[in-house]
Amino acid sequence: MTLPLQAATRPTFWQISPLGKAIFYYLSAVAILVFLVGVYGRFSRYARASEDPFPRLDDLPARVVTAAGIVLSNQKQFDRDWVAGLWHSFVFWGFLTLLTGTTILGIDMDLYRPLTGDSFFVGDFYLSYSFVMDLMGLLFVVGLGIAIWRRYGVHMDRLWGRHTDSSDHLLVWSLFLLGVGGYLTEGVRILGTSATRDVSFETVSFVGWTVARAFEGAGVTPELATAAYPAVWWSHSLLALWFVAWVPYAKPFHMLSSFANVLTRDEKAGVRLPGVPADAAPEEIGPNEIDDFSWKQLLDQDACTKCGRCSDACPAKDVGRPLDPRDVILDLKRYREERDAGEAGEMPIIADGGTSVVDSETMESCLACMACMDSCPVEIEHLTSFTEMNRRLTESGQMDEHAQDAMMNVFQHGNSFGDPERKRPDWTDELDFDVPDAREEAVKFLWYVGDYPSYDGRNQEIAKALARVFEAADVSYGILYEDEQNAGNDVRRVGEEGLYEMLVEDNAAAIQDCEFDRIVTTDPHAYNTFMNEYPEFEACEWGEDDVFHYTQVVADLVETGALDVPTTLDYTVTFHDPCHLGRYNGEFEAPRELVDATGCERVEMPRNRKDSFCCGGGGGGLWIEVEEERKPSEERLREAVEDTKAGSGVEKFVVACPMCTTMFEDGRKTGGFEDELEIVGVTELLAEALNDGEVAASA
Known part of the structure; x- marks a missing residue:
């Protein structure tokens, strides 16, 4: 006999007595009460922490919808x-x-x-x-x-x-x-x-x-x-x-x-960093105790699932530096819980040697590349906590001595090399044309050259190549000459907030004395801070839509026909995505379009675009000496010649960042890659293609 469809059901509490049913409901009520008490305890704990400097619950309906989409899709x-x-x-x-x-x-x-x-x-x-x-x-x-x-x-x-x-x-x-x-x-x-x-x-x-x-x-x-x-x-x-x-x-x-955590995330976390209150005393800058972290940073700690994705993505950990982003977050969480339970005494959050929750060498190992944050499925904002700890080291006089030297150079001379300001534009002397002075004439593109293209011999060649590209496109551009100073992106990320704010004031004053349409930077680090951080200061009158990296500007010139790049090059190349251009700010295509425009055969790195592997120069990596099994730059070059589709057939390793140029030139020597490939800037490829085109035309 077949049961009628309307009778299709199942017995509830089958074989469970009325007493058993009552016990079940009682235990259910107890479980829910214990759950609610625990949740209340967790969230009330956040209320005892510091306020967060950024709005976290503004436009709440939109936040809920966006967070629900991220969580329900499992996209991360x-x-x-x-x-x-x-x-x-x-x-x-x-x-x-x-x-x-x-x-x-x-x-x-x-x-x-x-x-x-x-x-x-x-x-x-x-x-x-x-x-x-x-x-x-x-x-x-x-x-x-x-x-x-x-x-x-x-x-x-x-x-x-x-x-x-x-x-x-x-x-x-x-x-x-x-x-x-x-x-x-x-x-x-x-x-x-x-x-x-x-x-x-x-x-x-x-x-x-x-x-x-x-x-x-x-x-x-x-x-x-x-x-x-x-x-x-x-x-x-x-x-x-x-x-x-x-x-x-x-x-x-x-x-x-x-x-x-996803609901309260800052979409620009790490890309922009919180400032320091103007009335903050030195001992109040950076965390002295666990409740000096903001409530959002405590929530970051509780949101960690120990999945280890940040550990896998971290280039510092990959090369043997004493940094594991997951462990830093969980060390802070464990200390907080032990303090709350009375199982741990007071100790510094971070210190140079001795007993502390986090050792200074751990933070000095961080390259501020944001690979940890990009890979985190629950939107933990590692870099904000890391920067706060760097500020504590700075204010307590425990900054790495090499970073201190660089900071003193920046303070005294406006550049990390310690060279005189008057020498900043010397690289232009070898050009067979005059580079316009944006202080004296109105320009469309105000070109912020940066420290390394101005003072470092290898990067000066890249700056000269970009100047030739601008000349070939016949665009209106100019530079600040000796009025330009270090942009401060990495100054801020090693913890020198006061010096960073001074640089903002000085650069903003110099830039705003000029008449221009757009700011163009050679360096993705300067591009990031000019676009995302400077506008938050009253001294700045431009917005994020007014700042561009040179690859974006030149790619637009090529697309509009203002610059005709002959496809004369036949090198096999691979392109390295700079962290501050790609992962930080989502620009991946412009440099690739330029490389392709020259006629080169481009093969992708296995870790590319937002998954790119840091060169090792960010976050003060250019200045700080750290013991490591191998350099990040060496690992990246190994990847280029061993793991790309072309393998050892890669002739040129193309970069779009002066810091990357410096780090990879160093890694090329120390890693034994001098005979295997050449480090070239995107502008150098463009200039070579343009020159070859001129030679062919004259012939």
Whole structure:
């Protein structure tokens, strides 16, 4: 006999006595209360921290929509690791579906039935519900199976570290047992109830049905299943209630803190850094104690899932420097929790040697490349915390001595070389034309040349090439000559906020004395700070739409026909994305278009665009000497000649950043790549193509 469709449903609290049902509801209330108390404790802790300098809850509806899109799509989980994205999507959507399904059942039992005397948990609704729950539950279990295999089977390095603890194991195994336990409970119920009713419709619960048939094949009778059901049900229910109560107190809290972190993120975090209050005393600059961090920085710590993506992406860690971005965030979190529990005494947050939460060498290793932030699936803003700690080192007189020397040079001479200001424009003397002075005539493009193209011999060649390109395009441009000073991007990131603000004032005054349409920079570091940070100061009257990197301007000249680049070059080249141009500011195509315009055959680096590997020069890396197994520049050049499609056939390594030029020229010598490839700037390729075109035309 086939059961009528409208009777298709399942018994709730089957084989559970009224007393057992009452106990279950009591324990559910306790679990929810413990959960709420824990959540309140977490968020009330943030209230004791410092205010965050940036608005975090402005335009809240738009923030909610954007955060929901990021979280629900799992887009950050797929970045750099599609397998992780896949299993996390299975687990995320499986968990969300099971939670929703449990909520629906509760609404039917505890609200709809008492109010109407009827149930909507029947017929088509029940059959659809059962199929979806079984399908998504299966994905949930499969996803957790993949996660378990990666953690314990292949033992992925990035999933393990000094902060790995019992909560990491409990989380993955408790969720897995919840998923499997749900199917065991369902299978036992289907088999047990088959003794008293037609359960043929339960085939829609295809996993539970399969489990029931497996039990039956193993010799389990409906009677035995009926007798065993209460024990199976209670095991599953108690585990679920324990998990609910446990969420705010350990790693599962990331299910809440991650969304909160994405919701309150600063879209320009790291690209722009918070300033220091004008009335702040030296001892108030940078964190002396844990509550000197802002509430958002504490939320960053709680949102960390220990996934290790930042560790894998960090170039400093890759080359053996004493920095692991994950460990820094978790060291701060552990210290805070131990302090709150009275298990740790006062100690400096950061210091040069001795006992501190974070050692100065760790922060000095940071290249401010933002690979950690780009790879983080929960939008942790590592660089803001790191910069705050660098400021503390600076204010306490513990900055690296080589960085101190560079800062003194910048303070006294406006450049990190310590050369006289009057020598800044000397590179123009070897050109066979005069470079216009933007202080004396109106120009379309105010070209900020920068320290390295002005004072470093190798980079001067790149500056000369760009000047020739501008001349060939017959554009209106000019430079500031000796009135130009260091832009300050990396000065700020090593912690010298006061000097940075002085540079902003001086550069802004010089620039605003000129008449121009656009600011054009040679250096992506200057491009970043002029575009994203200078406009926040009252001294500046330009906006982010007024600042360009030279590759953007020249690419536009090529596109509009103002500059005709002959396709005369036949080199096999690869292009390195500068961190401050690409990952920081999303410009990837302009330099590639220019390289392609010369006729070169361009092959991509395996790590390219926003996944590019830092040259090692950012964040003061040009000035600070750090012990390392190999230099980031050496690793990058090795990648070029070994891992690209062309391999050893790569003739030229193309760069669009003066700091990159310096670091890679050094790495080319120290890494033994002098006979394998040449370091060239994009402008040098363009100038060569233009020159070859002129020679061909004259012939």
